[in-house]
Amino acid sequence: MKGEKRKLGVLKFIIVIYALFCIIVFAVTMTAQENLNEQQNVTQTKQIAGLLAEKMNASFAYVIGYAKEYALTLEQRQNEDLPTFYEEQQKMIRDTEYSGLGLVGPDGTVYGEEGQVADLKKYGYIDDAIKTKEQYITEPYRSCVSGDHILTVFLPFDRGEGQQALLFASFQLKSLQDVADTSVLEDQAGIFLLNAYSGNHISCVEWQSIMPGSWRSLKLEKSKMRFQEGYSYDRFVQSMRSGDEDGIIIVDQDGTTYMVAYEKIESMPDWYMVIKMESEQLLDESLKVQRYIWFGSAAMVLATALMVWYLFKREEREKRRFRQLSTIDMLTNVYNRREFDHCLDLYVASDEENKCGMLLFFDLDEFKKINDTYGHKSGDHILRTFAGILQSICAGGSVVGRFGGDEFVVFLKGCTEKSVVRRFVQDIREQAFCEMAKGERLRISFSVGAALYPTDAVDLDELCNCADQAVYKAKQSGKDTLVFYDETT
């Protein structure tokens, strides 16, 4: 039994260790999965920003491409005057996507539509373009002519003798905004054009109540942003001002985590394409997979645990059954001889004080005759009945066994008085009846031999011999009687 308990303890320990192991592996896997998801988010957001910036560059190149080519042709026509070119432009502008075309001569004379020129002068863009002496693009500004946000690109062209003139072409910011406005990202991302130095950014799409064409300031939004570990406002700004091609930051704002990816727009120096998306959105699909993995893993762990538990229980049942098979007499349901001896051995080896008891051998009288008369089935029935009577009368602590055939043995622990034994046997005798087939009530006759431990014998085998001798005497004395061993000597 001690061995059994020890084995059970070990098994429980193994199960607990296994469960802990599963939990740890589960946690590590989920953490790794989350990290992977975050990495994937970062990569995907950057890719989206990169794609949009590429589109922006391509769109920009397309928009100013015509003007660039025109500027080149103007360089070939250095003998013609600028007013002529200007008149030409006003005729061709209808066939272009430009909202305005104009020229700035080497002497600073400006040829252009009044409103367009007024805007350019108001913002100082003409002076800036002249100073730059190379391609110059304005910030988006609101045109007085159309009321829309436009940009103007200045393209220098050579007029000979070291003189340079400028061609300027204005186009709608919407043509660039439309590049960023995709149905795939509809309502899911804020898309901005951001200036690295001022931090001003203009929205390209409608998102979270921000309308396209609305200006925003990074300095103002900084107070609402909480940068996650590893990211900071200074690093973000410095990265763009250093001219990094791209980058990403993760911020918490108003309780939501956002990925903010930025990609340089080559055709617009100092400007970046910025995508701002909720982290969770990109995670949607991978979260679904993650959930499936979680549930699957949890189900597997649970199933494994249940399986182990089931196997454990089954093993217990099998052991009990096996134990039962090896200890119980299958016919009468009392201990078999081996188990009876074992019980006695345990008792004798125990630490109890004043160990004593009466060993009783019961031998059914004329059993063979009964078998022959009534049949083996009836004989088995008599044996079961008698065993049942013994069990019902025996007190707790007493041990009942079958030694085989028609022999039963009972050990009355702590019993030393013959009178008690006589009373015990008398009780059995009074109940020793068996209902047979056809309603016959058969009296079960039996002989009993009793030996006292440790008085008659200390050794258990010897004690059995004593009891055996006593039952032999009982048989010789006419059967159906009780004989004590000390009466045989």
Add this chain to the structure above:
Amino acid sequence: MPVKRLIMAVPVVLILMSILVACGYGADHNSDTQTERKVYTYDRVTGAADAKEEKDIYMITKVADSDYWLSIQRAAKQAADEVGYNLYYGATENEADVEGQRQLIEDAVKAGADAIILAPLDSDALVPDVQKVKEQDIPVILIDTILNTKEYDVCYMTDNMQAGRLAAQKLRQLLLNECVSDAEEIEIAIQIGSANSQTIIDRLAGFLEYWADYAPVNWKVSDDVYVNNGDVEDAAAHAAQCLESEQNLKAMVGLNNGSSQGIAQSIIDHKRTDIMMVGFDYSDQMKALVTSPDYDAATVVQNQHDMGYEAVMAAVEIRQGNTPAYKFVDTGVNVIDIDNLEEEEIQRSLAQ
């Protein structure tokens, strides 16, 4: 045990009671709100009440009790008198009452308006309403704030980005005048009244754009733009804190009236003649700072008079079949300092 149960039941009962009271309050409050919705009416500002000709201009602005809007109304009245048009004026009680403006637009159309001048409270929410007005061939002239649509005839407003640029330009000039070198590390603190006002955001964007392009790298605008939510005392308190704690502080900027009032007051209270300031509008505090020779300060003042006046003139032109030359007219600003204060144009703009 019964005592324990009673003690546990008390918070549950309190919570249930709170819910019931809140529901009851909410229901009552909601019903009160519905019944209390303000119905706005027009006041005839000028013109004959029984005029039969199609000369009715309806002007709808943001709030009634504001010097700014009253000056626009006066300018519009002046123009209406000059051209002999009737002018009806309506305004909401607060800048959140978009429904109020919607009601005023509907009423103007029903009343047979020949032109509507509108200062929209919301650049998106009122787009459908204005589109409906245009469908009925009624000219729509916007003032102060633009709509996110092309369905209007002309807009007269301050180009707030340019105003911000001019404020930055002026500050740079003030610093250069004080011989602050490019190498000197100085800080500029900015305050605004609201982070949700596109007007203010545009001014900030314009300021920062100019500063990034033209100011020396060492002249740094503080990363933290302070938002005082229109509280002048808070603006003053924050300005005082900056004056006391910022070592390299050299200038302060207020991008709206309330911020400018607070900053100016604080500079005066602390007698910080070493701090330069650029603000907006011409409050008493800004006036005290700008007019004092002890301080280096300037203020940016809008030309709201032109908004009101030109809007009426444009309405008349459009009614006569003329298309405005421009869609978006920047009514401009004046940057006022002690040097140009007495100029006629400046005095005229201050008198509006």
